[in-house]
Amino acid sequence: MAVADAVTGEALCRVSSDGLDLENAVQHARRVGGPSLHALRFPERAAVVKSMALALSDRKEELYELSARAGATRSDAKVDVDGGFGTALVYSSIGRKALPDGRIVVEDEPILLGKEGRFVGRHVLTSRRGLALQINAFNFPVWGMLEKLAPALLAGVPTIVKPATPTAFITEHAVRIMLEAGVLPDGALQLVCGFVPGVLDQLGGQDLVGFTGSAATAARLRAHDAVTRRSVRFTAEADSLNSSILGPDAVPGTPEFDIFVDQVVVEMTTKAGQKCTAIRRAFVPHALYEATAEAIAEKLAAVVVGAPDADGVTMGALVGLDQREDVRTQIAKLSRSGDLLFGDPGKVDVVGADAERGAFLSPILLGADPDARAPHEVEAFGPVCTLLPFADPADVPDLVARGEGSLVASMVSADADFVRSAVVGIAAHHGRLVVLDQRSATESTGHGIPMPQLVHGGPGRAGGGEEAGGLRAVYHHLQRTAVQGGPEVVDALARSTSGSLAGI
Ligand code: NAP
Numbered sequence: 001m002a003v004a005d006a007v008t009g010e011a012l013c014r015v016s017s018d019g020l021d022l023e024n025a026v027q028h029a030r031r032v033g034g035p036s037l038h039a040l041r042f043p044e045r046a047a048v049v050k051s052m053a054l055a056l057s058d059r060k061e062e063l064y065e066l067s068a069r070a071g072a073t074r075s076d077a078k079v080d081v082d083g084g085f086g087t088a089l090v091y092s093s094i095g096r097k098a099l100p101d102g103r104i105v106v107e108d109e110p111i112l113l114g115k116e117g118r119f120v121g122r123h124v125l126t127s128r129r130g131l132a133l134q135i136n137a138f139n140f141p142v143w144g145m146l147e148k149l150a151p152a153l154l155a156g157v158p159t160i161v162k163p164a165t166p167t168a169f170i171t172e173h174a175v176r177i178m179l180e181a182g183v184l185p186d187g188a189l190q191l192v193c194g195f196v197p198g199v200l201d202q203l204g205g206q207d208l209v210g211f212t213g214s215a216a217t218a219a220r221l222r223a224h225d226a227v228t229r230r231s232v233r234f235t236a237e238a239d240s241l242n243s244s245i246l247g248p249d250a251v252p253g254t255p256e257f258d259i260f261v262d263q264v265v266v267e268m269t270t271k272a273g274q275k276c277t278a279i280r281r282a283f284v285p286h287a288l289y290e291a292t293a294e295a296i297a298e299k300l301a302a303v304v305v306g307a308p309d310a311d312g313v314t315m316g317a318l319v320g321l322d323q324r325e326d327v328r329t330q331i332a333k334l335s336r337s338g339d340l341l342f343g344d345p346g347k348v349d350v351v352g353a354d355a356e357r358g359a360f361l362s363p364i365l366l367g368a369d370p371d372a373r374a375p376h377e378v379e380a381f382g383p384v385c386t387l388l389p390f391a392d393p394a395d396v397p398d399l400v401a402r403g404e405g406s407l408v409a410s411m412v413s414a415d416a417d418f419v420r421s422a423v424v425g426i427a428a429h430h431g432r433l434v435v436l437d438q439r440s441a442t443e444s445t446g447h448g449i450p451m452p453q454l455v456h457g458g459p460g461r462a463g464g465g466e467e468a469g470g471l472r473a474v475y476h477h478l479q480r481t482a483v484q485g486g487p488e489v490v491d492a493l494a495r496s497t498s499g500s501l502a503g504i
Helices: 022-038 042-058 060-069 074-098 143-155 165-180 215-222 255-273 286-301 321-335 393-401 416-429 471-476 487-498
Strands: 002-004 011-014 105-112 120-127 132-135 159-162 189-191 208-212 233-237 242-246 279-285 338-342 364-368 384-390 406-412 430-436 478-485
Touching (some): 002 165, 042 060, 042 143, 042 165, 060 165, 074 143, 074 471, 132 143, 143 165, 143 471, 208 215, 215 233, 242 255, 242 393, 255 279, 255 286, 255 384, 384 393, 393 416, 406 416, 471 478
Parallel strands (some): 132 159, 132 208, 208 233, 406 430
Antiparallel strands (some): 002 011, 105 120, 120 478
16 A cells, blocks of 8 residues: 655555465464563563653664655654653663562462461463464554554563554554564564554464554454454454533633643544544633633644744644544534634645645634533544533533543542542543643653553543553463462462573
């Protein structure tokens, strides 16, 4: 498939897996990658992850340059590239500090199962003997790979990366950098761009599939025999209609009002809104609707759209013309039940490029009745957000829940009672909640940035998966087995954390 430069529309590369022996790639991961990783102890694997991350850091400029061809400004590219190697570095540190100096993890304390203490139980975690196939979305070609790769390597599981076609050229270069660094054990990492016919047919109970992308593709993959019959461990991170909520106390003139407005604009324009965590629904008290709409529109008017390397540009292009068409179609659906408060989906002033040849789009702010269905159902994967007024704070949990499960929600308020009831009311529908006031905002990592130490994922529409999450993400790649027996057997297990897998 041909891929065009997002900014100029010129042909950039072709992406295809034709001629690749995919069966052999799977076998190579199993026969070579698994054993070469299993031979390393956790601290050695953590060192591999660190060296790999540092190699990417050393050559990040190359990745920024390529990212610009996918429409990303330098700060967009940093979210993906620096966010990617930064995530790997956090995992490396977790691997060094929180995993034993060995190859297995023995959990908890022995649990007495008999009255006399002659029969006890304990959980042991060992490396799965299969491989991880990661299938990624186009919007995070580097971070998306590394947040899955780092925990898999720590767990001793070899990986085949399958990037999304529109930005596969960036992932390919990142993989090249990691391989050229010469730090990865043989077979630990392979890359397949394009279609992956037949790969899922080869996967079984020791393998994992980590998918990030649209809910429609997630549903197709989830229905595959590999998942339904052979119990491949399958995780999906899909699309999501994330919310941000303005507290009734945060009236114009308060720092919290400004924080909310700034954050909505940042989330709409970073990576031209192509972030799975971007704010799609901004809930504001009815009385503050007009003022919020005006303040957001004023800031959006200062956004400069254009070629990522042109002077003054603050928002780049979408990844391609198809994506722009898709976003316009979704905006049209949203517009049927709302008003256009800022921007024209058919027209945008562009600096340093041709507005039609490049995949440029104006930021679009819509306003709608919160009882309309479309804002809670339609994802426009671009610089698009809908402002939704609520009459009573007690309505907020129900309104937010209409998104049927999201990756993240944020609330901006200094009213502890409002925050407490909003957190309790919406937590079950989210993987992550961000609460901001003037004090915490000064150190905030941001609504849209998942942290590797914490859960990234969400229930329902968001895919039902948990990707990042520190040690949990490493454990996801290990098999937990309850071992029952005499205390001496279980004690020996605990001592054997520094032993070899074969020695258990
Ligand atoms: P997509 O069209 O669903 O594609 C995702 C990945 O699946 C791509 O690598 C694609 O490859 C691959 N794919 C498609 N059909 C396949 C099949 N039958 N077998 C194996 N692989 C297959 O999604 P996208 O357009 O790249 O990404 C945008 C969506 O991802 C948005 O909806 C966004 O919300 C979501 N997203 C979610 C998260 C999250 O963490 N929750 C993060 C980022 C993005 P090809 O590109 O080669 O077709």
